[in-house]
Amino acid sequence: MTGSLHTSRTKLLDATLKVVRTKGYHAARIEDICAAAGVTKGSFFHHFDSKDDLALAAAAHWREHVSDTFAHAAYNNLPDPLDQLLAYLEFRKSLLTGALPDITCFAGTVIQEAYVTHPQLRDACGQSIEEHVGSLAQIAGAALCRYGIKSDWTAKSLALHMQAVIQGAFILVKAEGQVKIAADCIDHLRRYLELLFGSQGTRPL
Numbered sequence: 549m550t551g552s553l554h555t556s557r558t559k560l561l562d563a564t565l566k567v568v569r570t571k572g573y574h575a576a577r578i579e580d581i582c583a584a585a586g587v588t589k590g591s592f593f594h595h596f597d598s599k600d601d602l603a604l605a606a607a608a609h610w611r612e613h614v615s616d617t618f619a620h621a622a623y624n625n626l627p628d629p630l631d632q633l634l635a636y637l638e639f640r641k642s643l644l645t646g647a648l649p650d651i652t653c654f655a656g657t658v659i660q661e662a663y664v665t666h667p668q669l670r671d672a673c674g675q676s677i678e679e680h681v682g683s684l685a686q687i688a689g690a691a692l693c694r695y696g697i698k699s700d701w702t703a704k705s706l707a708l709h710m711q712a713v714i715q716g717a718f719i720l721v722k723a724e725g726q727v728k729i730a731a732d733c734i735d736h737l738r739r740y741l742e743l744l745f746g747s748q749g750t751r752p753l
Contacts (some may be wrong), residue, residue, distance in 0.1 A: 556585070556587045556591045556594075556595070557595045559585040559586060560585045560591075560595060560602065561602075561605060561609040562585070562609075563581045563584035563585035564576070564602055564603065564606040564609075565606060566650070567584050568603075568606070569652050569653075569654055569657050573603065573661050573666075573669075574662070574665075576599075578592060581599075600666065600668075600669065603666075604668065604669060604672050606654070607654075607658070607669060607673050607675075608672065610654045610673075610676055611672075611679065614655075614680060618639075618680065618683065621636070623635035623639055629687050629690035629691035629694055630691045630741070632687045632691075633684075633688060633691060633710075633741055634738055634741060634742070636684070636687070637710075637734050637738045638738075640734055641730075641731050644731055648722070648725065651718075651721070651727060653715060653718055655674070655676040655677055656673075660719075677711060677715075681708055681711055685702075685703045685707040686703075688706045695745055713733055713734075714730075714733070714734065714737075717729060717730040717733035718730065
């Protein structure tokens with residue numbers, strides 16, 4: 549019984565990620581989420597007190613998913629941190645498969661829509677992005693040291709810029725309905741990194 553309860557909770561969390569990325573947070577109804585999860589409303593209220601309660605749990609679920617996905621990606625194993633950053637972008641491109649809602653960011657979608665109306669949820673989703681920026685900033689910082697780059701910009705500001713481009717690309721994809729836009733934006737970001745490190749640093753032998 550305990551296993552089935554856990555399964556139904558996970559189904560609800562996974563369904564929330566999909567429904568919210570498809571319809572938006574405010575338009576997503578409990579009925580929609582239950583239907584997508586294949587569970588009853590009774591099962592929903594066994595696990596969660598409200599839609600907001602579910603959304604907070606879904607934000608944590610998304611954060612765990614993102615952390616695990618990127619922590620096990622192959623780019624982490626490259627010896628050169630600049631190569632890691634460039635391979636990270638290729639990895640992001642490899643994730644641009646499937647239906648449009650499936651390639652977008654749950655955290656970014658929620659923040660765009662509910663940053664004023666649901667500050668607790670905004671902060672929970674923001675934590676996911678902040679943690680990801682932090683991991684990228686570590687790689688960028690190592691690249692700055694390795695390439696001897698001294699500038700008034702920081703590794704964190706570069707990591708934030710990378711995320712701004714990717715999150716902005718998702719908005720453009722939603723506006724145009726073309727996933728290729730995101731891939732093109734990531735390619736431009738790659739060129740920017742290559743120019744940035746090529747013009748300000750020297751690749752060690």
